[in-house]
Amino acid sequence: MSFTILICIFPALVLAQGKSLDQIIDAKISAMTVDEKVGQLFIVGFPNTAMDKDLHKFIATHKPGAFLLFKRNVHSVQQITALNASLYQAAYKSSKLPPLIAIDQEGGAVSRLPIDPAPPNALAIGQTQSPLLAEEMGYQTGLFLREVGFNMNLAPVLDVANPFSTSFIGVRSFGADPELVKELGVAYSKGLMRSRVIPTAKHFPGTGDLKADPHTTIVKNVASISSLKAKDLIPFQGYSSLGNNIAVMLSHSIYPALDSSREPASFSSKISTNLLRDDLKYKGLVVTDDLQMKGSKQLLRPEMAALKAIKAGADIVMLTWSFADQEKAIRTVRKAVVDKEISAKELNAKLHRILMVKAFANIYKKDPALPSFISSGSLSSKQYADLEDQVLSQNIKSNLIARSLPGKAKKLRAPASLKKVCALSPTKDFLNSFVSATTAKVLTYRIANDSDATEIMQWSEGRCPVVILAVTGKKTAKLLRALPNDLKKKTIVVNLGSPGLIPKEGPYRKLIQLYFNHKDSGKKVAEHLNEILGLTSPPVAKN
Structure with a gap:
């Protein structure tokens, strides 16, 4: 990473020639206030389509380090570009750090942005069995995201699911073959990273063919350790090889074979720390799914869920509804930091991972060498249309292979x-x-x-x-x-x-x-x- 880029990212630092990125980040962390540090541990959502005084006040007061936008926040490409710019400016003003601005842009039904033609779902990409097409789809998607101000995508889905099962994941999975899901998921993630967008693989340690959805209920995955290792964990093992500038989202499901205490993965140190970091050697960010989903909320109030998830191993906790709940959670975690319930060493390690990712993703200004991808109110390009054409053709050909x-x-x-x-x-x-x-x-x-x-x-x-x-x-x-x-x-x-x-x-x-x-x-x-x-x-x- 160039010296000039680092100055843009951390202008409050006096950077000395020869300092490593690790040293620069550690110096930044040592200069941060408690409020600034705690804010970085949260990714928040809100109902707005534009910055208003309430949102601006919340950002200035609580200094959240990341934002997640949904369909409710998106009316047009021009509007979302303006909203993301205002989020960036407000967050930077409050903490002197760039925010992560995330969206779920998986393709298929889980698509938040107006993209033309409509993006294929993961299963359609999986049927091509082509890592080259998967990587290019990740890259083109990343270019569209950067065009309107996003630098993090809550994709790809690395769950291994039989498309003919009743799994709630359905066509969001690349397929039922764990090796194929690994290969295409890693390729798609590489494409996102080429465009300087952080991929977020989900839902660790894997939902498999579970019918129940943790958005609506408490879910238990009764798979054995041998089954999880032979299937569900394989894609995440491959994904872990991508290095520091990636993220993983934890499932809210319960895995008795992995944690006999029956804590959901979001609150289990055996899953988010021992398994993910120690066994799989994962070095990126660990993010929870929304702590206001029923799979979490039925067990713990959002503020206690946030504290428990951070203590178990999460770097960033997600709360996408209610400024009041978000404020309670931030204050609860802040108190735990002040009371040393969360140690300074543990907190600073999380912050180091977060700032490392932000240093990679923060080239906010668009590359002037790239053309505009906005056309007639949608995001599109000839390269993307050609790619979609190739995906369709390869899908047809896959159907013609003798079964x-x-x-x-x-x-x-x-x-x-x-x-x-x-x-x-x-x-x-x-x-x-x-x-x-x-x-x-x-x-x-x-x-x-x-x-x-x-x-x-x-x-x-x-x-x-x-x-x-x-x-x-x-x-x-x-x-x-x-x-x-x-x-x-x-x-x-x-x-x-x-x-x-x-x-x-x-x-x-x-x-x-x-x-x-x-x-x-x-x-x-x-x-x-x-x-x-x-x-x-x-x-x-x-x-």
């Missing part, structure tokens, strides 16, 4: 050529993009909320040798199940929703699992239609 043993594959009689096809979808985007990418005659049917199987049968009967049906949710999945088998047998089903919507085995001509409703999904299916059907005739895609 059966030789000689057991389903025999399908393919037409010699395809001149006419019927396409059905609840969305115009799928139909329009499919039509735009093929020279075949396409008969389209827009599925309405009240469409039924009889309508579909009557409309499609005798019209086309091949039917394309896009499934986007439970209604279209139910409609598909109601169709007669003879119609299903000539139907290519394109699943744009979650894996559990459609059984893996069915009488369909082909099942294409894309898992996210991209505006160009229809185009991609059209471009690869001959491969899907096993045709040897020239492709029908337009040039």
Whole structure:
């Protein structure tokens, strides 16, 4: 890290040539007040879309070191850029340190920013099995985040989950193979770090296929130690090799095999210190999930939860609602510091890790060599659109890999050529993009909320040798199940929703699992239609 950057980050210090970053950070910590030190241990949320006097007063008084923004805080790219700039200025004024400004930008349903095209979920990236695409997705996402003032992303999800299970994680996981989740999660994190955004892997030590969600209840993971080591811990072990400038989010679940006292991971020193730091040699930040989630709040009041988590090993505790609760928690932790319930050595070690990460992430000014990524009210770029195109193409190709043993594959009689096809979808985007990418005659049917199987049968009967049906949710999945088998047998089903919507085995001509409703999904299916059907005739895609 250059001398100039360090001066920008820690201007209150008189930096001597030859001093290491560790020495500079230790000097800064020694000059901090108790209030400044305690504030750095908190990441807070708030309901605002702009700075107001109450938020400004809270920051000036309690000096929080980090902020987490949600969909409620985002109205437009211009508004969020202005809000983040004001957060940065207020935090810097109160503590002479840059804040971490975080957001959940996983992709798929957990996307807070207006990005065009909409980002794929982790499962769609996982299906590509490409670390190169995963890293580039992390990098492009990081560029968008930096464009509007974020320097921390609460992603990737490193939970190993079977996409066909009832896990609350669902499509947020890269998949059921721990080695694949490790490889893609590490690659995605490297991409974020290339853009100077801190990745935050979650939810340590892994939620697996648990159905219950700690956002709404107390959850127990009864997996054995051998099972956790063989599956859930593998991605975090790989992630730990990335060094200091990363973060891990603790789960609120209870792991009896890891801590016989049955403390949730957020409050367990055996999990957050002994396992994570000592056994996995993890050196980055440890952050709790929201202490106002029911998985935590049903056990402890937020202020006591904050103190317990910090004493167990967390560097930063998260409270995203209520200035009153946040103030209680900050005052409770401050008292523990003054009373030496939290030792100076322990506190300074946490601060050293926090400031190390901030030194890495704090290049707040945008690189002038980079173009603007804001277009028509959204974040976008040609490189990102090309990347999405590659992810879609690779997803299609992954679906075409034979899943059966030789000689057991389903025999399908393919037409010699395809001149006419019927396409059905609840969305115009799928139909329009499919039509735009093929020279075949396409008969389209827009599925309405009240469409039924009889309508579909009557409309499609005798019209086309091949039917394309896009499934986007439970209604279209139910409609598909109601169709007669003879119609299903000539139907290519394109699943744009979650894996559990459609059984893996069915009488369909082909099942294409894309898992996210991209505006160009229809185009991609059209471009690869001959491969899907096993045709040897020239492709029908337009040039």
